[in-house]
Amino acid sequence: MPHINTPEYLRAWRKKRKELHLCEKCGKQDAYTLAGRCRCKACSDRDNERRRNKRNGDSARRAENLRQRKDDYAWMKRHHYCISCKKVDAYTMAGHAMCADCAAERTAEEKLREGRLEKRRKNQKKRVQRRKESGLCTNCGKPLPKRGYPYLTCERCRAKDRDRRRRKREATGAPSRAMYKELGLCVSCGRPRIKDKVGYDGKEILLCERCYANSLKWAAAGRKAFEEKYGMSYRSWATGNEFRLMKAQRPHRKDAAKE
Numbered sequence: 001m002p003h004i005n006t007p008e009y010l011r012a013w014r015k016k017r018k019e020l021h022l023c024e025k026c027g028k029q030d031a032y033t034l035a036g037r038c039r040c041k042a043c044s045d046r047d048n049e050r051r052r053n054k055r056n057g058d059s060a061r062r063a064e065n066l067r068q069r070k071d072d073y074a075w076m077k078r079h080h081y082c083i084s085c086k087k088v089d090a091y092t093m094a095g096h097a098m099c100a101d102c103a104a105e106r107t108a109e110e111k112l113r114e115g116r117l118e119k120r121r122k123n124q125k126k127r128v129q130r131r132k133e134s135g136l137c138t139n140c141g142k143p144l145p146k147r148g149y150p151y152l153t154c155e156r157c158r159a160k161d162r163d164r165r166r167r168k169r170e171a172t173g174a175p176s177r178a179m180y181k182e183l184g185l186c187v188s189c190g191r192p193r194i195k196d197k198v199g200y201d202g203k204e205i206l207l208c209e210r211c212y213a214n215s216l217k218w219a220a221a222g223r224k225a226f227e228e229k230y231g232m233s234y235r236s237w238a239t240g241n242e243f244r245l246m247k248a249q250r251p252h253r254k255d256a257a258k259e
Contacts, residue, residue, distance in 0.1 A: 014038070073097070186211055 014024045021033045023040035030040045039047070076083050080092040082099040084106075089099045098106065128138045135144055137154040144154060151158060169176060180187045186208035194205050194212060205212060227233055 181206060 017024045017027065018038055021029055023029070023033055023043055024038050025043045026040065028040050028042075030042075032039065032041045032044060037044070073083055076086070077092075077095075077097050080088050082088070082092050082102055083097050084102040085099060087099050091098065091100045091103060096103065131138045131141055132152060135146070136142065137144055137157055138152045139157040140154065142154050142156075144151075153161070166176075168174075175183055175185070175190070177187075177190070180190055184193055185191065186193050187206045188211045189208060191208040191210070193208055197205050199205050207215060223233070
């Protein structure tokens with residue numbers, strides 16, 4: 001018989017209780033366990049309360065530690081002590097927070113950290129490009145739908161990103177994208193919109209300076225790609241299509257004579 005503390009025994013024990021619709025902690029049965037959950041409502045509420053109290057206590061403890069560190073930093077700098085090694089030298093007497101040795105060590109650590117971050121950014125760009133070429137989600141690496149899917153991330157990652165942006169807007173009080181046009185903001189990024197400027201069609205431009213410049217740059221790149229692909233300018237193609245459309249919309253001679 002296996003020992004009761006082995007992981008195999010505990011997994012089998014939990015599986016047996018779940019099959020019987022019993023709480024794996026207290027062995028009771030209620031609506032939670034009958035719905036397929038591993039714990040009853042009382043045990044779930046008790047665990048949630050315990051985690052909530054621990055989280056609140058950790059937040060208060062972190063705030064107190066931060067306040068204490070700020071007080072220690074101000075006291076050591078005021079009395080010309082190095083905040084790292086607690087020594088006094090010409091650097092600290094001149095108003096610096098660290099001595100010469102600690103400052104040099106900190107600079108070397110920052111350069112090393114920056115090099116690691118740069119290497120991580122390069123690896124991330126390579127990973128994103130590799131996933132894009134393989135038809136995978138650039139965020140989590142899962143396969144994307146094959147036909148007619150225009151995005152680079154899967155639906156789950158896009159939903160999580162939308163929820164994260166929504167929570168950030170609610171926390172900062174920023175307006176949603178649907179309100180940008182009514183508030184006179186750029187419909188793309190939410191910055192202040194260009195004033196007293198209209199486009200080639202005579203309509204008001206609904207973009208900011210940066211987004212408008214980007215749109216002009218992308219339009220020029222699109223026209224250049226069109227010319228390279230079809231051997232003709234986009235304007236001549238659009239003008240020809242416009243004339244053909246106007247000709248198709250004109251009434252026929254026989255129809256005009258009948259009228």
